[in-house]
Amino acid sequence: MKHLILGTAGHIDHGKTSLVRALTGIDTDRLPEEKKRGITIELGFAHLELPGGIQFGIVDVPGHERFVRTMVAGVGGMDLVMLVIAADEGVMPQTREHLEICQLLGVRRGLVALTKSDMVDPEWLGLVAEEVRDYLVGSFLEGAPVVPVSSRTGAGLDELRGELARLGGEAEEKKGEGPFRLPIDRVFTVAGFGTVVTGTLLAGEVRVGDEVELLPSGCPARVRGVQTHGRKGESAAAGQRVAVNLQGVEHTEVARGDIVVPRGVYRTTRVVDARLDYLPSAPKELRHRTTLRLHSATYEVPAQVILLDRDILPPGASAFVQLRLKAPVLLLPGDPFVLRTYSPAATVGGGRVLDPMPPRHRRRSTEALELLDALGGDDETEKVRRIVGGSLLSGAPLGEIAVRSGLAARRCEGVLASLLSSGEVVQVVREPRIFLSRDAFGSLKRLLLGEVEGFLRDNTLRDGIGKEELKTRIPRRSDLRFFGPLLQALEKEGKVVVDRELVKLPGRKGSVTADQAGLQARIEAALVRGGAEPPTVKELCDGLRCGEKELLEHLAVLVREGRVVKVKSDFFYAPEALAALREKLTACLRERGEITPPEFREITGLSRKFMIPLLEYFDREKVTIRVGDKRVLRKG
Structure with a gap:
């Protein structure tokens, strides 16, 4: 059985709910207020099986402009859209906005149901159909079937089912691989069972007994039961409408916009980089740092739009942006989103997430824009290369590379293996696996070698620098676990010599000037004179009129050469x-x-x-x- 999601779209009172009822026998208006007012307020759900092994989960959305936010929650996960236009009214404002929202959220297939065809004469019906086809030019529904139907008489329903079966046969099912994601669009309780949530499964498979959590709260729960299209089962797969009975969580702890995921797999974010398409119909230009409402999956959150390569984005233009979210959400590469204004409420743009865990970067940074360009492309190797390179001296863990690239873990490892064999990438930590670009690894080696050389230049009496002291000189943004591999690489290249806890330069030994040799002789003489009770470090400093740091450096040399013995930190003896x-x-x-x-x-x-x-x-x-x-x- 092929599982797909079919969503409705269209202006209020154009007959979306009546058409779903005529197709399936299911009334998706379940609320008393909906029946009383005769309009859809909340999302409604039905199912439809068609020849060819196709099963549609149908999401019926409200058409009133006041409920567009609810409509957006229903669009997430649609494989096909059925744009409903009444023959007696034609294209209306919510027709336009719903179509724009579907396009922004990545819906790519569908048809038009020309409802109430029995209420107009054939000539008018033909004119409206032509008007609709003209309106759809340039959209993803250009050339799509326009099917006149009547929910009252049943005329055209068989033709509509046929077109849906044909489009369903051509559509691709959602990917079943990877961990599951279930955005919640409805929460309720069932006596004797407790909390039940519903949604469209975007990826993976959810099974009875799964240990899950609700994001963004992190609240843990367990899957007690699974239903698809009213039938109980042991599991549900990507592309299905599913109801999940959750154990261990109260219904008051769950809300539309939460997402059910496997425990400990995903992390939420408050910053994402994305490609934004600003609609030609937007009422005014978009300015840098404007705050809009972001809708994706079933949630909405205020988002400040950071324009990365300009200060103003005119209607009809596209740009790379960073979205700074007021609350944490789960977003992954490729996830679509819509942006709407606050007052007056209107859809102005949308796009797709490119990087859900972006590094800090400057506006107008060439490197940042090139990274986003690669993440928006199809070259998997270039994506991984750019992510590792963009991590600079901090390194990129395998899990982060997989999340940011949007690649499955196994595929990500394959790409990394190729980059490792070519030498473009270096694995610096074995567990967890952390990678640096060849250039970053080379930079860190040069920095570390420079620290050794600088220390010995300033401390001419020393043969080398202590490992622990050198380790503290790794750049703060780097991981201290890089120190061992860097030191090994420098030693292998013959740049340094590691002598137990001392890091030296090849062939170098501490040297003293005539003045320094004279001071050492005076230190030895003072200790000899002291005999069994020699002067302390402080007394030596006072007697020889030298600083403590200088004295200790000379004492260290004398100890290494066996001319003095260290008994305690401030007691030294003549041998x-x-x-x-x-x-x-x-x-x-x-x-x-x-x-x-x-x-x-x-x-x-x-x-x-x-x-x-x-x-x-x-x-x-x-x-x-x-x-x-x-x-x-x-x-x-």
Whole structure:
């Protein structure tokens, strides 16, 4: 069975609901107010099976101008439109607006039902049909069948069914692949079952037992039951009208405009980049930063329109725009939308989403406009290449690339594999997979190498820079996980040498001037004079009249060269003095077997200021082992 959605469109009182009832036997006006007033206020639903295995879910929309927002909610998901025009009135204002909305939302097939044909003579009917055909020139319904019908007498209904079957046979079903999306157009409760929502399934398949969530709220729920066209089933597929019984959520927590999706799969957005077609019928030019009402699927939200390449968009023109939304919604690449003014309420434009997660970019940026041009095209490789390249030094995760390109995950991986093999893209993180362009990876390598060179230029005494210190110098907009792959690449290219925790330049060693060598000699002499109780770092700075940073740099060099031993952050010893203390300690331990801190002070004459740091140093050096408050000699 081929499942398609057929929607009605047209001016109020042109007979849309009567025609659906004549075709299906179903009255789509269910509200008492609708029956009392004789007009459609809310969306109505019916179904129709035709020869050839075609099943239509029919969405009947209101025709009054006050209910255009409701009509827009019904257009989302239409595969075919049945534009209803009364033979006794012809083309009217809502005929025009409904047709424009269908065109903006991407409806590409349909026909015209010329209703109330029994109320006019044949000559008038022919004139109206010709007028309608002329009006449709230039629209997606140009050349579409115009079928005179009468819902009262049944005249023309068989011909209408035949044309619908033919068009249905030519139409493509919605894609069943990927996670499902069910925009909600109606919410109600059923005694004994709880919350039920209805909508047109845009993609994928929803099954009984699925764990789902409602966006944008994120409210979790579970699918308790599924119905299509009034029949219970275990699942529903893309292109079907479906009613879903939700468990775990109250009907007061759900509203038209919410969307049911698999839990944890989709993310909402408040900013999208898009292509906007501004209608020739728009009453005035569109200015940068104008706020309009955005309609897509079954929701509406205020949207500020950022014109990316100009300040004013005249009627009839198209442009790339960024839409900044007042509330979060779910939008994906290719999703159609309509823009309407607030007062007076009128449809002025619409288009398709190009990027639901756009990076920050400047207006009139050539790179940004080229990216959007690629996203609006059919070249999948160019889309992925531009997305990764546009991420600059931040990198693009696989999931983000798939969402922004609109490609299925498997297809996205295939395109990336091709770009990886050509070297245009580099995978910098294995899990989650994050990609950089070749140029961005090269830029980061140059920046990192520049940091090494700059550090060693400013610190002539150092042989290299510590890994952790170098890691902090990666640009903030980059991921710290890039550091390892970048360092490996630089080492593989022979640009740096990694020596444990130190990153060096090949063949470079710290060098000292004559003045620096003199200072080092004075440091050594001061420590030798200090003997068992040498001067602290502060005392050395005061005595040698040098800054602490400079002193510590020289001490680090002396430690690396074995000319000084570091006991604690502010205690350094001449090797000979430390060796003498070590000998006294080991001799005592060989004789006594153990030693307490007071006994160590007794044999060395040290104050507590030096005694404790030295005992802890000998523990670290594995000369001694602490047992309680005593030390014993480490075996071996």
